[in-house]
Structure formats: structure tokens, C-alpha cells
Amino acid sequence: MTRNFSAWPVLLVLSLISLPLAIMYASVFVDSFTNTPPGAILPNEFTLAHWRFLVDPSIAGNIWVATLNTFIFALSMVVIVTTISAMGGYAVSRLNLPYRRFFLAGIMVMHAFPSVTLIIGVFLVLQFAGLYDTLAGVIMVKATLMLPFGIWIMKGFYDAVPWEIEMAGVQDGASRFTVWRRLILPQVKPGLIALGVFAFLDGWGEYLLPRILAPTSEFRVLSVYLQQISVTDSINYDFNLFKSVGLYYTLPVLIVFIVFQNRLMNIFGGGTKG
Amino acid sequence: MPIQLQDFTKRFDNTTVIERMNLEVHDGEMLALLGPSGCGKSTTLLAISGIHRVNGGQILFGEEDVSEQPSQKRNVGVVFQNYALYPHMTAYQNIAFPLEVRGMGREQIDKEVRAIAALVHIEQYLERRPGQLSGGQQQRVALARALVRKPGVLLLDEPLANLDAKLRLEMRSEIRRIQQETGITAILVTHDQVEAMSMCDRIAIMNEGQIIQIDTPTEMYRNPKTQFVAGFLGNPPIAFVNGRASGEAIRLDADEVTLPLPTGARRPKDGEPIVVGIRPEIFGVNGGSPIGGRVSFVETQGRENLYDVALPSGAVLRSIQPVRHDISVGDQVTWGVNPDALMVFSQDGTRL
Structure with a gap:
């Protein structure tokens, strides 16, 4: 790369802007391992006491079960959303299906709908179907709400694959399904990976739906766990414990993001075509 | 295999693109469909390949009416203008794909792929992906993929349009050589009269969905039937x-x-x-x-x-x-x- 101008002014501005964020992360990290005397700014002792929630279920229940639940929830998102979007996106992009325009318009509208506004209707449907207060119910609702986004993104990726590849595949004697699986799917893999990561992160961070649609269930995700230890008016409210759980909860997100950040950007590169 | 189009008609929605077209291609012949863009030559090609349904008339391969058969059953090899190679597969896998789909054994596939690669002179590039091949090499791979399962008919849709002038000259004679060596019946779609005249046994000039004249290149040039044909040929x-x-x-x-x-x-x-x-x-x-x-x-x-x-x-x-x-x-x-x-x-x- 040739440089037309020096990079340091840009870097300086960026660091200044992101300084509050960096300080915040640093203080969360430091606070979760130390104790600070009241009134002081700097901590005075190192302790692992704030991480006792990892081994002591008496604080707010078993964190490992909550972690496992969150993983199950997030991975279900990945599986359901990528599978259905991979097929649905292909269908609306390539197949001459009846009511295609209607579907596309519906997907667009659903995509633009904030999920909170649907919550009463969703609640009634779940209640009626007997899925209220179950893991399966929450997973289905969350996945459904993510699908319009997923299908739309995948449609954009499929639209970018040339028709001729499909024609060539058919001419080579392959069925439409084989063409899709062996020839077209590999072309949209970057989009599928990005969508999967996105679905994972979205599922991992979901709070509202499990809280409302499965309030008493045994199934408890990390976001609900976090909420339960942060009841600010309780006597034994431990702010450093809250920070530690928060850090624990954020860690996988940070790791996933660092690993996949380039792939995530793909969504905005390939998914823009309407 | 001889090909015959009888009263072939193609409509898109309510627009009739081709009406009652008749065409006969002899066995082992290379025929050019030549015409300005939008004259229906690519539509005709895609109808013969089976990608477009016919709206009327018949398409015969030999004695067999294939009008209602899907592409997969027609046994037609097609080379597309942009080659349509599968970008995630190596040249070898690209050529092997039609055979794999047919469920051929691995050893047999290997034998066939190497034989066809030798015919089109790409033995040394088999492990490369399309992105690592030059335009001419991609063209050869596309030809090999179209020919590897020994189709009865080879269709070429503007195969030289994406090549630079020098390569175009080279591939012109290469395609003709391969066609003659395999003795396959071929149809070449092009808007370039030089390609049509230099590569084909006969030329069919099309305009507005109709075949105006079918003749050998020399006869067509010397003896055009209409002003359109006279104006189209000659540079x-x-x-x-x-x-x-x-x-x-x-x-x-x-x-x-x-x-x-x-x-x-x-x-x-x-x-x-x-x-x-x-x-x-x-x-x-x-x-x-x-x-x-x-x-x-x-x-x-x-x-x-x-x-x-x-x-x-x-x-x-x-x-x-x-x-x-x-x-x-x-x-x-x-x-x-x-x-x-x-x-x-x-x-x-x-x-x-």
C-alpha cells in the first residue's frame, strides 16, 4: 500500500474518541479482580472473591447451567436461522414461486418491525400453542423474528451468483437440488458464515424474550441471570460481582467478534442488493 | 446427431420472440446462428439446451422429440459466454462434475477427465482454480467440461466474446479443431460475422426471430438473398x-x-x-x-x-x-x- 498522507492524525482522533470505551473496559476488568476502599479511586487489594459465582451456586443459582442454556439458545439460533435462510433466500432469489413479490414485501416489512411491538401477539400465540414458558417456545419466537433479516441477507448473496453457473450445472445433468447444494451454496458461504456469527451474537445477547416468554422456567439464560444479581435495592447488592458476571458474559462475544470481524463485514458488502 | 427445429415458437409473457422457426443441422456439422443482438439467437440456443421451454413446435435430436425433456436428460454440452466455471472447484473437479453427477466410478472419471484434458491441451492446469487461469485456459476448461460426457450436441454461446483479439484468433481454430476431432454436431451463436464465416460449415442468419438465409459462408457472401444479409456480412x-x-x-x-x-x-x-x-x-x-x-x-x-x-x-x-x-x-x-x-x-x- 502506498501512503499519501501520514496515519497518525487519524489514529489520534480515533483513540481520543474511543478512550472512554477503553477506560470503561479496563475498569471493569480491574474492578472484577480487586477491592477498592470506599471513596478511593485506585484499588488496594487483589481478590478473586468477585468470581466466586463461578463455583458458588448460592449467590444466584448455577452459572454453568445458565451458560449452557445460553449456548444452547445461541446455537439453536445459528442452526435454525442459517438453515432456513440458506434455503428461503435461494427460493425468493431464484425460484419462480407463487406470491414471490408478496413474500418479498412481507420479509421487508417484518425486517423493519421492532420485535417488542409484536410481543403481545406472540405471547397469545405461544399461550395458545402451549409453548409458553418453554425453551422451545422462546427459541422459535427468537428465530422467527431473525429470519426476515437472514433471508433478506442471503437473497442478496444469491442474487450476486451468476445464472450461468446454475444453467451450466443443470446442463451437466445435476438436479436443481444438487446444483444448489454443490454449486451455489459454496458461492454464498461467506454470507452464511457472517449470518451464523450474527445469529449467535444476537441469541447470546437476547434478554427480553426469555424474560417475558419464559419467566418461571428452569431454563434461564445468562442475561436473565445477570439481571437477577443486579437488583439494586437489595441489601447485599455487590457491584463488583455484577461487573465480574458482566465481564464473564461479554467475553465470548468479544472472542467471537475478534475471530470473525472480517467475515461479519461481508454482510454489508454482499447483502446490499435488493 | 442431427438436430431439427420444426415450427419452433418461443414467447416471453406476451411477446413472441420467435415464431414458427424451422432449422435443420446435419450430423457432425458446425452451424453458426448469426444475427444482431436481440434477434433471438441466444433464445434459440437455450431452447435447444432445454433451459427455455418451447411454446410451440418441436425440437428433434435425431428421430427423438426432446421438446418436453428437461435439460438434464437432453445430453447437450453448453459453453457459455462467461464460461460459467464453478469458481470453488479446480479445473479437474469442474470437468469431473458432469461425470460425478452421473454416478461414474472414480477411476473411470479420472481416465475420462485426463483424456479430454489432453484433447483441449490443459493437462498441466488441472489442479488450478478458474481464478488462476487465463481467459483462454478457462475457455478450454469450459469446452472440456461440456464435452467430457460425450454429448450428442455442443452449443457455444458467444464463446469468444470475452477474449482479447489474439486469443480469439487462436481459440477460433482451436474450437474448430476440437469440433472436427470429436465429430460432434455443434451450434455456434455469435454476432461476429468473422467468427461465423471462419469457424462454421454453414451460417444461418437471423433477424427478428426469423432465419433469413442458411448457406455456406462463401455462398452467403457472394449470393445474399436480402439486403439485410448483404449488409450484415462483409467487413x-x-x-x-x-x-x-x-x-x-x-x-x-x-x-x-x-x-x-x-x-x-x-x-x-x-x-x-x-x-x-x-x-x-x-x-x-x-x-x-x-x-x-x-x-x-x-x-x-x-x-x-x-x-x-x-x-x-x-x-x-x-x-x-x-x-x-x-x-x-x-x-x-x-x-x-x-x-x-x-x-x-x-x-x-x-x-x-
Whole structure:
């Protein structure tokens, strides 16, 4: 790369802007391992006491079960959303299906709908179907709400694959399904990976739906766990414990993001075509 | 395998693109579908391949009516303009794909792929992906993929359009060589008359969904049936001048020039408006009927020069001659036209 101008002014501005964020992360990290005397700014002792929630279920229940639940929830998102979007996106992009325009318009509208506004209707449907207060119910609702986004993104990726590849595949004697699986799917893999990561992160961070649609269930995700230890008016409210759980909860997100950040950007590169 | 189209009709929604077209391709022949863009030649090709459904008429491969068969069953090899290679597979996997789909054993596939790779000269590139191949090599891989399962028919959709001039020349003879070595019946779709004339046994010229004329390249050039065909073939193109019949002669409009009617042409009625076609190579010869005009443009082509000669009426004739230095733009010239090679068309474009 040739440089037309020096990079340091840009870097300086960026660091200044992101300084509050960096300080915040640093203080969360430091606070979760130390104790600070009241009134002081700097901590005075190192302790692992704030991480006792990892081994002591008496604080707010078993964190490992909550972690496992969150993983199950997030991975279900990945599986359901990528599978259905991979097929649905292909269908609306390539197949001459009846009511295609209607579907596309519906997907667009659903995509633009904030999920909170649907919550009463969703609640009634779940209640009626007997899925209220179950893991399966929450997973289905969350996945459904993510699908319009997923299908739309995948449609954009499929639209970018040339028709001729499909024609060539058919001419080579392959069925439409084989063409899709062996020839077209590999072309949209970057989009599928990005969508999967996105679905994972979205599922991992979901709070509202499990809280409302499965309030008493045994199934408890990390976001609900976090909420339960942060009841600010309780006597034994431990702010450093809250920070530690928060850090624990954020860690996988940070790791996933660092690993996949380039792939995530793909969504905005390939998914823009309407 | 011989191919036959009988009353083939194709509509898109309510637009009829091709109406009742008849075409016969002989076994082992290479036929060009030549025409301007939008004339329906690619539509015809895709209908033969099975990607487009026919709306009427029949497509016969040999004796068999394949009109209702899906692409997968037709056993047709197609080379697309952009080659449509599968970008995530190596050249080897690309060529092997049609055989894999058929469930052929691995050893057999390997044998077939290597044999076809040898035919199209790409043995050393088999492990590369399409992105790592040059345009000409991609073209060869596409040809190999189309031919590897020994189709009865090979269809080529503008196969040379994406290549640079030098490669185009090379692939032109390569495709012809491969076609002749395999003895396969082939249809080439192109808008480039040079490709059609140099590669094919016969040319079918199409316009607006109709085949205007089918002939060998030489015959087509020498003996076009309509003004459209005459204007489409030939580079530099033929010049047309309006005129009127008067007895045994033709009077060019607004010019004091009379030309004798070519022998063999049907006699037009006296005073009937006609169009005279003059190819560049028959104007500027020694002898013949003289036509005078002013040189309005000189195009250097290396071995030859192309002269545009404007007649007093404003019509422009073209003359191609060996390079000469005695003529420059603005000169008045009087050059001869070989009267026997003139082409005369009636007002509606049919040859007299």
C-alpha cells in the first residue's frame, strides 16, 4: 500500500474518541479482580472473591447451567436461522414461486418491525400453542423474528451468483437440488458464515424474550441471570460481582467478534442488493 | 446427431420472440446462428439446451422429440459466454462434475477427465482454480467440461466474446479443431460475422426471430438473398445507394450515373425504385462502369486502405485497395465498378 498522507492524525482522533470505551473496559476488568476502599479511586487489594459465582451456586443459582442454556439458545439460533435462510433466500432469489413479490414485501416489512411491538401477539400465540414458558417456545419466537433479516441477507448473496453457473450445472445433468447444494451454496458461504456469527451474537445477547416468554422456567439464560444479581435495592447488592458476571458474559462475544470481524463485514458488502 | 427445429415458437409473457422457426443441422456439422443482438439467437440456443421451454413446435435430436425433456436428460454440452466455471472447484473437479453427477466410478472419471484434458491441451492446469487461469485456459476448461460426457450436441454461446483479439484468433481454430476431432454436431451463436464465416460449415442468419438465409459462408457472401444479409456480412461493410430502374440500366438517384443491370438479376419494372449494393472490393477496379466522387475519408489498415467516396448526392461508397499514396482526402476521383458483382435489391429488401 502506498501512503499519501501520514496515519497518525487519524489514529489520534480515533483513540481520543474511543478512550472512554477503553477506560470503561479496563475498569471493569480491574474492578472484577480487586477491592477498592470506599471513596478511593485506585484499588488496594487483589481478590478473586468477585468470581466466586463461578463455583458458588448460592449467590444466584448455577452459572454453568445458565451458560449452557445460553449456548444452547445461541446455537439453536445459528442452526435454525442459517438453515432456513440458506434455503428461503435461494427460493425468493431464484425460484419462480407463487406470491414471490408478496413474500418479498412481507420479509421487508417484518425486517423493519421492532420485535417488542409484536410481543403481545406472540405471547397469545405461544399461550395458545402451549409453548409458553418453554425453551422451545422462546427459541422459535427468537428465530422467527431473525429470519426476515437472514433471508433478506442471503437473497442478496444469491442474487450476486451468476445464472450461468446454475444453467451450466443443470446442463451437466445435476438436479436443481444438487446444483444448489454443490454449486451455489459454496458461492454464498461467506454470507452464511457472517449470518451464523450474527445469529449467535444476537441469541447470546437476547434478554427480553426469555424474560417475558419464559419467566418461571428452569431454563434461564445468562442475561436473565445477570439481571437477577443486579437488583439494586437489595441489601447485599455487590457491584463488583455484577461487573465480574458482566465481564464473564461479554467475553465470548468479544472472542467471537475478534475471530470473525472480517467475515461479519461481508454482510454489508454482499447483502446490499435488493 | 442431427438436430431439427420444426415450427419452433418461443414467447416471453406476451411477446413472441420467435415464431414458427424451422432449422435443420446435419450430423457432425458446425452451424453458426448469426444475427444482431436481440434477434433471438441466444433464445434459440437455450431452447435447444432445454433451459427455455418451447411454446410451440418441436425440437428433434435425431428421430427423438426432446421438446418436453428437461435439460438434464437432453445430453447437450453448453459453453457459455462467461464460461460459467464453478469458481470453488479446480479445473479437474469442474470437468469431473458432469461425470460425478452421473454416478461414474472414480477411476473411470479420472481416465475420462485426463483424456479430454489432453484433447483441449490443459493437462498441466488441472489442479488450478478458474481464478488462476487465463481467459483462454478457462475457455478450454469450459469446452472440456461440456464435452467430457460425450454429448450428442455442443452449443457455444458467444464463446469468444470475452477474449482479447489474439486469443480469439487462436481459440477460433482451436474450437474448430476440437469440433472436427470429436465429430460432434455443434451450434455456434455469435454476432461476429468473422467468427461465423471462419469457424462454421454453414451460417444461418437471423433477424427478428426469423432465419433469413442458411448457406455456406462463401455462398452467403457472394449470393445474399436480402439486403439485410448483404449488409450484415462483409467487413468493411457493403454500401447501399438508392436508384431507379430504367430499361437495361440503373440510374442512381440525383446523380448522373448509370450502371448496367448485373446479369442474372430479375428485370425490375421501368422506373421502379431499387437499392444497389456495392461491396468495397468491387469499387475502384480497373475498367467497369465509372462513378465519380470526392474522397471523404481514408482509413489505413496496413496492407490495404479503405477509401470513403462521397457522391454528389451525398451517398457514400467504400473502396478497399492496396495502399496507394496518390490519393488523399478531398481529391476528386472517378473509379470503376465491376458491374457483374453489383447486387440489386427491390425496395422491400429482396434480391432481384
